Amino acid sequence: MQIYPLSGPPQTCPDALTRKWSSTGFNGSFLATIPVLQWAKDVNLQQYQRLKQYGGTYGWASMDYETLNATLSVLNRTANHQMFDDWQLRRKGSQCVRCAVVGNGGILNGSGKGREIDSHHYVFRTNGAVLNGFQKDVGTRTTHYTFSTNTFKNSMMSYRKQGYSGPPLSEETRYVFLPDHDRDYLLVKAVATHTPVERGRDKTKTPPTYFGEDATAEKLKMYHPDFVRYLRNRFFQSHAQKKGYKRIYRPSTGSVMLLAALHTCDQVSAYGFMTSDYKKYPNHYYDKTLSKVRFFANHDYGSELGLWQQLHKDGLIRLYMRS
Template sequence: MALQRRLVLGLVAVGSLLAVYILCVNLEKPGSWSVAPLRHFHGFSSSSSSSGSGDSEDPRERWTPPPPITTTSPPELGGPESRSESRSESRSESRSESDGLDGTRTPTRGPTVQLQQEPTRAPGPTEPPFIGDNYRSVEDPPQTDCHNGIRTHVTETEFGGRFLKHIPVLQSARDVSPEQHRRLSRYPGTHGWGALDYDTLQDTLSVLNSSANWRMLDDWEQRSSGSECSSCAVVGNGGILKDSGKGPEIDGHHYVFRTNGAILKGFEQDVGSRTTHYTFSTNTMMNSMRSYGGAGYRGPPQSEETRYVFLPDHDRDYLLMKAAATRTVVQSGKERGKDPTKYFGEDVSAEKLKMYHPDFIRYIRNRFLRSHTLNTKYKNIYRPSTGAAMLLAALHSCDQVSAYGFMTPDYKNYSDHYYDNKYHPVGFFINHDLRMEMNLWQQLHKAGLINLYMHQRTEDETGHESQIGPGQGDRL
């Protein structure tokens, strides 16, 4: 009996050891609970191809995560934010070598838990993927021979570390490739091509195939009149311009930039009469025609020297631009059947059309107007205002910039627009951070990079002698 008991105990012990071994082997295999790598959740895209952010759109949008998209990174740019983004993208690429052109992944082996572990990060700030502080760089020769312009002076200011001299301000046919489309499809709205299919992009930008399309000051040789430096007046529509008498001064610049509901007739003495560059999105232009028609706005300014600079918020902008360049009606979308000559005149041609590069809009958002809104649920509809995009584009294109009609700290003293019949307070919307923009204009003015028009109050108005900020009246 004793022998039998020992045999039974031995068999039980061997069985227990075998069960433990089998359990350990099973635990080493990946199970159905494995979590997908985090790279599958890069950013968000709109649930509709027409979503985005216009000057007065309803910000209550619904967003859904996009499928994973493989990207190719441009050369690393300066600054800690750019280096952090570059490291993040390179890690994503190293795990996605077998990704297909459509952004889907063809696995070469089964997933393992080890793939979920991120490499150790170097010390320093990190960025969420939707920020995308990494941009294309272009090496176009300078258009002027100015030796004392903004591009020279900016290195001596607090903006030197964030100002990129080779950022593409405008996009054109030379920017279209499957690789660039995959890279920029990560970003929605005006910051990328997230809601734009490749065929529409290629079909549209193919008509922007001359240097006039990727150069902001495309006629400088004919306009310079021997001057080494280009001067640009950037004119907002703020009420501060009413009774300013700044019209002749504005028209005296080489170039005059305007945006949205720019009403000139009857206000020439205060705002001038010339327009060389008109910035708009299709949405803001249509909104302006509806909202300011009673004040006299009939559409964009039209003249031989006027260029039309699209700020692409939706596919609507690409479709309208293509129709204008080819002198045909809009083929599809919300503006289907509309004649672009109604907005841009009978002499509109591809050479008069320009379109902001999504890298540039994302760059000015990230480095100049990094609002707290980016930390909220509205982060995907936030963008710089149309006027801010215009002013910062001039800062990157012109040698000297004077800004008129932009918001200043005493904005409550003026109506929203210079053409208002009665006082209207400035309107604020979640998709722009106008107070942050106002502070930026003050900083750029103080740094001597722009000459910002600010109302000079008299002693009778304020009870003490007025003071104008540093740089007022000075030009580079």
């Protein structure tokens, strides 16, 4: 594995998370050198052969070298491998990067946490993040939107009636792809170069405009396969991997987002993530009925719930809870 610096700002915060891990039970899990994001300089034949052995979001098994190289070559700016590429403009004298990571859990309905969420330097959201009508509870800003092509398109179909029409669009929003297979790489290339998606199930005749017609390559980022595999191996020793689901299992999109923040931010507050009293709340904050949280074979929400509780107990995150 190559050694990389963290994809965050310089370590100047006296209360930075990187200084806290060693005094918690996660000391043996945390690696400060793991690459969070991938970009142009990651692709070469040696790396390709190494990551070709891993499938899905854990590697490049679904990718031919030409497509991989063509995609990552457009992510060749400093902004593509830094999570907080505008920190110097945003910091306003602060030494510490404060991040709000917002899930879509029903616990946020009626929370009144919107203003508090928006007060952070950076606000992370994922998938069907409906804002209109829920600003008082969930805020208005999105600086980092995490998704895969599959999850945001599924969100567009599943949550359209609830108000989700696509990824958030704002000047400050960065789009962080969690690549599952080649369709994510093909979409990144198309968006960055303002050209149609050239093949596959998402093939288009015109350039995609999901992220705004003026979206630039600087606004695009992709999680590194090494990072997602590291999360699975060190933070999610999931029972799902022991029940015949190892081939399809991966950490949920929201959990990758939260742990990416933990590896790049100095202080992290988590909202809308599963808590021990999750049965009291609907699946999503925008659900009109008390819909039950659905569990899927490809994720392990029980393991994630336990992880959030322990991270909160150890002072690594501040988890919003009602009880």
